[in-house]
Amino acid sequence: MLVDTTVFITGATSGIGRSCAEAFARAGARLLLCGRRADRLAKLAATLDTEVHVFGLDVQDRDAVSAAVEGLDPDWAGIDVLVSNAGLAAGLAPLHEGDPEDWDRMIDTNVKGLLYVTRAVVPGMVTRGRGHVINIGSIAGHETYPNGAVYCASKAAVDRITQGLRLDTLGSGVRVSTVDPGMVETEFSVVRFHGDAERAEQVYQDLDPLTPDDVAEAVVWVADRPSHVQVAQVVLLPSDQASATRFARRG
Ligand code: NDP
Ligand code: 8X3
Numbered sequence: 001m002l003v004d005t006t007v008f009i010t011g012a013t014s015g016i017g018r019s020c021a022e023a024f025a026r027a028g029a030r031l032l033l034c035g036r037r038a039d040r041l042a043k044l045a046a047t048l049d050t051e052v053h054v055f056g057l058d059v060q061d062r063d064a065v066s067a068a069v070e071g072l073d074p075d076w077a078g079i080d081v082l083v084s085n086a087g088l089a090a091g092l093a094p095l096h097e098g099d100p101e102d103w104d105r106m107i108d109t110n111v112k113g114l115l116y117v118t119r120a121v122v123p124g125m126v127t128r129g130r131g132h133v134i135n136i137g138s139i140a141g142h143e144t145y146p147n148g149a150v151y152c153a154s155k156a157a158v159d160r161i162t163q164g165l166r167l168d169t170l171g172s173g174v175r176v177s178t179v180d181p182g183m184v185e186t187e188f189s190v191v192r193f194h195g196d197a198e199r200a201e202q203v204y205q206d207l208d209p210l211t212p213d214d215v216a217e218a219v220v221w222v223a224d225r226p227s228h229v230q231v232a233q234v235v236l237l238p239s240d241q242a243s244a245t246r247f248a249r250r251g
Contacts, residue, residue: 012035162177
């Protein structure tokens with residue numbers, strides 16, 4: 001059912017977004033891919049056996065987001081599926097000691113960036129009477145963990161925005177879903193720890209985290225349900241994780 005559908009994935013240069021691009025390409029979809037590191041997108045596109053259009057985009061830049069979507073060639077403008085994946089954690093610190101620059105990056109990307117992309121893409125879906133928005137939330141949107149208040153708040157916001165969009169588009173033919181993973185081994189922790197790869201590696205030590213391909217498989221499954229089926233939410237955890245804070249480590 002995904003053959004020849006147009007799928008727009010934000011944050012496709014790495015991790016879950018990149019795996020989603022590969023999985024949707026295997027399912028026969030045509031892909032619009034963005035992220036800030038445009039060089040990586042060009043390399044990825046060359047490996048995908050489908051029609052791909054890539055463009056550099058910082059989702060924090062509201063004007064750039066609307067210009068990018070409005071400027072799409074008519075052949076690409078009919079977006080069927082939006083995967084709002086671009087996001088990050090920055091820092092892991094008690095709230096009263098946190099760096100406001102980190103807070104700004106998380107809120108500007110995970111919350112405001114997702115809103116800007118939603119605002120740019122969804123009106124076209126409503127006009128066409130069909131479309132599917134799949135937001136990438138997190139277990140962190142369901143529970144707060146120590147030192148992660150702002151990241152968790154940003155993902156709780158994604159959950160509420162998803163619910164709100166589902167209510168506001170009810171009856172329009174647009175479906176709205178979230179896929180909320182637990183721990184996935186990607187560049188996420190390197191980014192969170194500002195490039196400290198050694199510290200990032202410790203996050204995934206002595207347990208089996210999800211892979212970005214595991215999450216992509218769930219996203220494609222959500223997108224591939226018959227049109228009368230709307231998967232509201234998928235919470236996907238590694239078997240070694242029971243909640244945002246409880247892990248089975250075999251150290
Ligand atoms: P990665 O760091 O591997 O990938 C993040 C992606 O987001 C990159 O492609 C990055 O591209 C893009 N991105 C970040 N900021 C921006 C921006 N301002 N504009 C455009 N693109 C941006 O991490 P993940 O794959 O793990 O993260 C993807 C999503 O999954 C995030 O929303 C994250 O919160 C969520 N998530 C991750 C989990 C995990 O354990 N890894 C668990 C639950 C949810 P570029 O830097 O090139 O712009
Ligand atoms: C990212 C995973 O471990 O920070 O959402 O909850 S975690």
